[in-house]
Amino acid sequence: MPDTPQFTRRRLLQSAGGLALASSIAAPSVLLAQSADVIRIGHLTPRTGFLGPLGEYGVMAIDLAVEEINAKGGVMGRKIELLKEDSVNPQTASTKAERMIERDKVACIIGEISSASCLTIAQVAQRTKTLFINTGGNSDALRGSDCKRYMFHVESQNSMYVKTAGRAHLRDGLVKGKKWYSLTADYAFGHDLLKVSKRFMEANGGQFVGDDLVPTDAADFSSYLLKIRDAKPDLVVINLAGNQITNFLKQYAEFGLTFPVGGFGFDTALAWAAGKGNFVGTWPVVWHHLIETPGTKAFVGAFTKKYGKPPENQAWGDYIAMKIVAQTINDLKSAESPKFIEHLEKGAKFDLLKTREGYFRASDHQLMHEMYTVTALPADKVKNQWDIFTSGDPVPGPDESLEVIAATKEENSCTFPA
Amino acid sequence: MLLMQQILNGLLDGVYYLLIALGLSLIFSLGGIVNLAHGAFFAIGAYLTLVISPYLGFGGALVLSPVLVALLGILIERTLFRRFYRSDPILSLLLTFGLAMVAEQALRMIFGAPPLSYSIPQALRGQVVIGNFIYSFYRVVLIGIAVACVAGLWFLLQKTPFGRVVRAGVQNPDMVGALGISLQPYMAAVAALGIGLAGLAGVLLAPIYAVHPAMGNEIITPAFVVVVIGGLGSFWGVVVAALLVGLVKGVMVGIGYSAASTAAIYFLMLLVLLVRPRGLFGERMTRLEQ
Known part of the structure; x- marks a missing residue:
């Protein structure tokens, strides 16, 4: 029969394999023109898959943080430009981190929830000497056997x-x-x-x-x-x-x-x-949205106004990390990662919307907080x-x-x- | 004793896969379309439950949601699937793969990425205890509905003129055409049935699963495994395979190898394919095997 499709199981399996491969390769994004009046920050977090729902809160929160920072004049008089991507899985996360750093010249990368993806991003960060702030990966190994000088942790360890x-x-x-x-x-x-x-x-x-x-x-x-x-x-x-x-x-x-x-x-x-x-x-x-501090109330109020629902704890991580980055760049008058790291390791204090200020422990770069x-x-x-x-x-x-x-x-x- | 419970529970679990896998198998057998978007229809069914329940209750959603999903199925069959019945299967794979992504993203845009809350209706809560075996009353109802649907589908396919044409179409579409019967309306009906079943599964599982845009992905992979193990074109093959997959998963957890419970169903698939390349009850289909 001339018009029957050439349809075999082998062909089907090949096609399915090809699709799986195609879907794991990131879509190319438009090359961004470099400009002197913005500071670029990269945001990577899972937006699909079983951690996707939490990642979405991270995205909403960092958008809000950038909006607030830019409304107050940005950092060093320059606006922050946020580049956001779905980190998908450890391999894709690493590829995207590389592209953000080497092609888009981001000052640092913020985000992530999966401990496995944190590690691959941290390896890129270490190699390219670019700061990475982990906002959601919990494993102790990231602060122990896999720790990296260029990785800091706003998220608490296990x-x-x-x-x-x-x-x-x-x-x-x-x-x-x-x-x-x-x-x-x-x-x-x-x-x-x-x-x-x-x-x-x-x-x-x-x-x-x-x-x-x-x-x-x-x-x-x-x-x-x-x-x-x-x-x-x-x-x-x-x-x-x-x-x-x-x-x-x-x-x-x-x-x-x-x-x-x-x-x-x-x-x-x-x-x-x-x-x-x-x-x-x-x-x-x-963190949670019912903490009785002025900082938390302001954040919950602004978030609820913008998105129609209160923030969950992942939102706090990405929001506070962005605020820490902006404050540090303004204090140092520099966005260079090595200076940044030196400053944090010296025990700089930060308002975390809680009853006490917190700081990063120099020995493993873990944020010490309530x-x-x-x-x-x-x-x-x-x-x-x-x-x-x-x-x-x-x-x-x-x-x-x-x-x-x-x-x-x-x-x-x-x-x-x- | 615990193992007996696990075996029973595993078999009951298999019933959920059945609702998804039967539709998948039907659409594949008749049109040759591997519907990667089947999980998306499951998710749409679940979300529609959340939308409909406040007005018509769970009962209303149980009826209306699968019907709406089935209508969506007809729309998609008429506008998209029909163009790909006779083309290279990679095209229909790409189509349904894209469709799945569009649907998932649409759900994310409309309802947001975080999971939404939905509970078992008050009247269906509680547990059934038989001897030492405990089971949820809601799941008893769920399985009752699922079994009734499967029985209805079997009757439709085996005992009615409609079913005869569909089965003939699965075996040899050209012969059906030569006899002067157009398969087109049957294709639409089968898509509506298969996709409607996925929608029904979405309604039934919304009270006990997290309702989120990617929920279809959790259930579609085991459903594919069920179809492959059962064998294309075989109604009972899919039924047996669904129960078998549920059983293997349950027993693996029961005997303390939960980490391998997902891997075990793929291993089962491998074994079945080695011994019976067409699946357990797969028939030889001339149009698929050159």
């Missing part, structure tokens, strides 16, 4: 999350002599978090009765829920990431399980998506779709050093490569 939430669990009597069951995202972030969680449990006299690695594309948790029900843990520990946390919370409520829930990695957008009644447990965050735990409100106490939790006090407390929750040198040591 150790800080674990110690912050751990304090709440210690207070609630859920650690010593207790049994935990954990679900862990099966990639760099999750593995690192599991290691830190286990170290915390060992140090405080608790044990794990179950510990499952969850593939990042898993959406159904019923098989895990049956195992958790069977194990009768004292605390269910969720070390998942992105939409998986929402899926888990919805299905946990669906199956009617009532063991206390906690987790060491969290984003408020995921709680909002789970909704009242489904959202349960106590979780650590770097963290918070949020605890889900029971469904009948929830007044609107955003304010579905209550906040604990800042951790560390007012009389403690900010460094008490960070990883110690013994736990995670960084020797910057030359």
Whole structure:
């Protein structure tokens, strides 16, 4: 038959492979004309995939920050021009970082959520001697074995999350002599978090009765829920990431399980998506929209006015990183990365919209700042779709050093490569 | 005991894949189009549920949302798919791949990237406990609806004049043409059915999954695996494969190899293809194999 298509399975597989390849190569962007009256900043973060929803908050927030900075006259009298791209995956992130630095001549790169992509961007940053500020990658390894002189971290490391939430669990009597069951995202972030969680449990006299690695594309948790029900843990520990946390919370409520829930990695957008009644447990965050400080109120007000909804914690990271960059360039009257790094390593202080100022620790470039735990409100106490939790006090407390929750040198040591 | 629960739960899980995979298989068998946009229709079905529920409740969304998605399916079949039935398959792959991206981005522009909140309707909450096995009441309802749809589809394809023409078209479209029957309206009907089923799956899973623009991607890959394992053109092949994929995933988690639960279904696909290159119940289709 002359008009039948040449259609074979082999051909089909070839076509599918070709498509997959084509989709992983970034679309070319228009070459930007260089100009002397702007300072370019690169922003890279996942905008698609399972971290995409959080990345979108980062994008909204950095847009707002740049708008505010430019309205006040920019930096060194020049406007900031933001170049934004979807980082997609570690390979693409590295390619795009290279292009932003070498072709578009950005002063620095801000962003990211995936720990794996942070590492590939940091390698480019180190090689090209350009500053990279990580706003969302949590793994301790990025501040330890993989640390880089040209990488700074506004996002807290896993150790800080674990110690912050751990304090709440210690207070609630859920650690010593207790049994935990954990679900862990099966990639760099999750593995690192599991290691830190286990170290915390060992140090405080608790044990794990179950510990499952969850593939990042898993959406159904019923098989895990049956195992958790069977194990009768004292605390269910969720070390998942992105939409998986929402899926888990919805299905946990669906199956009617009532063991206390906690987790060491969290984003408020995921709680909002789970909704009242489904959202349960106590979780650590770097920041949330209900913090009672003038800075936070102003930021939440401006964000809500511009976008019609309050910012979630990822928004804080990208917003504050942009503000730190602008303030530093203005203070130094220079946007050169080596000078920038020297200034931060000397312990420059920054307003972080919290009760105390913070600074970057010179030994691993981690921002030292207050963290918070949020605890889900029971469904009948929830007044609107955003304010579905209550906040604990800042951790560390007012009389403690900010460094008490960070990883110690013994736990995670960084020797910057030359 | 726990393993028995996992086996049962795995089989039940397979039912979700079934709704997606059956439509995928139908559209592929009749028109030769690998619909990479199938997951996008699933997502549209879920988002429509959120839009419709405030006015007509979950019940209203359950009826209206798949119908709207099916109408969208007819529109796309009439304007786009029909141009590609006889062309190089890479073109229809590119078309549906592009369509999937357009749909995902459109959802992102309209509803925003963050996941939206949606819960199980009050009347369908609660759990069913049989012996030591616990299951969600909502999922029992979900599976009931899915099984009814699958049974209805089987009846339509096997016992009606419509189904006879469709099955003949799958086997040999030119012969159907020679007999003076135009396949065009059947193609549109099959696209509406297949895509409508994806929309229905979207409605059914919206209460228990995170509703976000890329949610289709989470379910489309296992659905493709199901179609390949089951074999093209085989109704029961897809049914058996869906249950098998659910079972393998569930048991892998149950026996403590959860990290390999996704890899296991690809391994299963590999094994099936090695032993039976046409899939479990795949028939020889002259038009696809030269």
